[in-house]
Amino acid sequence: MLDILYQDDDLIAVNKPHGLLVHRSSIAADSSEFALQILRDQIQQTVYPAHRLDRKTGGILLFSLHKEMDKLTQLLFAEKAIEKTYLAIVRGFTEDKGTVNYPLKKENGTIQDAITHFVTRGRAEIDLPCGKFSTSRYSFVEVYPETGRMHQIRKHFAHILHPIIADRPHGCNKQNKLWKETFDLDTMLLHAQKLQFQHPRTKEKICIEAPLQGEFIRALHLLNLQP
Secondary structure, three states: OOEEEEEOOOEEEEEEOOOOEOOOOOOOOOOOOEHHHHHHHHHOOOOEEOOOOOOOOEEEEEEEOOHHHHHHHHHHHHOOOOEEEEEEEEEOOOOOEEEEEOOEEOOOOOEEOOEEEEEEEEEEEEOOOEOOEOOEEEEEEEEEEOOOOOOHHHHHHHHOOOOEOOOOOOOOHHHHHHHHHHHOOOOOOEEEEEEEEEOOOOOOEEEEEOOOOHHHHHHHHHOOOOO
């Protein structure tokens, strides 16, 4: 069963586990479980995904409960009328705050503008040798994507040389291997924490938050950082 974070007559939001696909995909034929089908069976009602989360990303996943609301929520995302907040653990010490403005290429070659803002919530240096370094440094960041391109946050942090821990293929292979071998942790440390928007029907301001999941919390504890 999925953890339901919010539900009304029009919308429902769940805390998607890391590793769970949103829906069936030809590029992930190895999977037999999908958030859409699990939720549909759980509430015995058809649901429509309002947006997407990468398979490896955990956190808030919003669904509409009828086709009229599906059109309205799709419009909210298209018009950037939904404020999204993510949390991530990345390699190295990030700046206190910053913006990554770096266009990304779609599979068909089309170039799209892509903008990501972030604030550093904590930094840690631990006795974990990596390559020529005797210690390893990490940052805990709060991320605000202004646009919603495929793998945007993952690609942007890789671009500024602060890849997300356990991200494949955009991350650091050395760090990913180190975390797997040292801590038995290979969950990508990216979490969709919060969605804020005006309800399309009631016009009420909605704020939905998803608590961090087990492996992300364990990673923070390993780094002596506070959730």
